[in-house]
Amino acid sequence: MKRREFIKNAAVGLAALTAGRPHDANAKGPGYRVAVIGRTGKGNYGHGLDVVWNDIDQARVVAVADEDSKGRAEAAKRLNAPKAYADYRQMLEKERPQIVSVAPRWLDCHRDMVLACAEFGCHVFLEKAMCQDLEQADEMIAALEKRNLKLAIAHQTRYSPSLKHVRQIISDGKLGDILELRGRGKEDRRGGGEDLMVLGTHIMDLMRFFAGDAKECFANVRDGQKPVTANELRDGAEGIGPLVGDEIHAMYRFGKTTTGYFSTQRVRHGASNRFGLQLYGTKGILTMTTGALPEIWFVEDPSWQPGRSKARWKKITSAGIDKPETLSDANQRFGNSLITQDLIRAIETNTQPKGSMYDGRAALEMILAVYESHRLNTPVELPLKNRRHPLSLL
Secondary structure, eight states: OOHHHHHHHHHHHTHHHHHOOOOOTTOOSSOEEEEEEOBTTTTBTTTTTTGGGGGOTTEEEEEEEOSSHHHHHHHHHHHTOSEEESOHHHHHHHHOOSEEEEOOSOSTTHHHHHHHHHHTTOEEEEOSSOOSSHHHHHHHHHHHHHTTOOEEEOOGGGGOTTHHHHHHHHHTTSSOSEEEEEEEOOOSTTTTHHHHHHTHHHHHHHHHHHHOSOOEEEEEEEETTEEOOGGGOEEOGGGOOEEOOSEEEEEEEOSTTOEEEEEEEOOSSOTTTTOEEEEEESSOEEEEOOSSSOOEEEEOOTTSOHHHHTOOOEEEETTEETOOOOOOOGGGHHHHHHHHHHHHHHHHHTOOOSSBHHHHHHHHHHHHHHHHHHHHTSOEESSOSOOSOGGGGO
């Protein structure tokens, strides 16, 4: 992919960083009415999608819902919520919040909770991944679109202030033309299908951030070193839905000459150490982890063999190139704060969040394209024509 095309795609992802600031965090007034839906023992409150609202001056938590009595009481206490409900629908009907954190990490409840929020006219901050399949994602988006409601998904990396410096080195030509994107999951005990869904969603979102929409996917899914069949199909943990495979290799075609690769398998050594994304250009390499303050390094070396060229790796932080990091993201509160403030900005300007429902669905589509390609044993075009979960047709 030519550098100017790559820069254009990255600019789309960074539009909110360059086109305007988030709503003033010091703004006074009654604030937005916020409710939180959690589910103790079945996804809990995700990665801090509840407590983030304690840091947002222009919002106030009016209620929390959790079917577990102990978890509900604890959540109400840490959020200083005046009301607590066992039934989230009852909470939505009585409290009429403007924004709702759909916080559970498990995916089996996302569709129903988001549809309920849409029914009662609530904007949504949603834990990743979006949901179990594309039929659910399409239904969720249609319901939100009908009421002109916004959804921000918890893909924190695209909100990172460090990415403006990544964009600058790409714009300055330090990496040249981008030829390949390479991503891997955490490859721990979840290596394979679970890793693809739970952690792969971050990598797919990053690939799209830099290279735009994937056009095609060709993938192979294996279990015990053999191509998977319906015999290996199982119910995934954490409400993921149907799951299969302990080894996955996928190739994606983006625009022009850029190709993306994603792999995950259960490995004996180095679990979690390779989780992230690498950009390979005609002049160098950039490697990064995920999160609001990811580890990012680049080297100007067209051979992609830094040891041979003696080129020096340079670190990128929110402060710039070769500058120490000055920010912190304890318990992901900084990243979640960036997302919630951007969601408020999107509501007030009637625009989409930087990580919108469409981005959440597109990342999920790249994931499910893996199974569709394996099922058909051929490359598949995106968007997928089949909106059902491919494993239900295996």
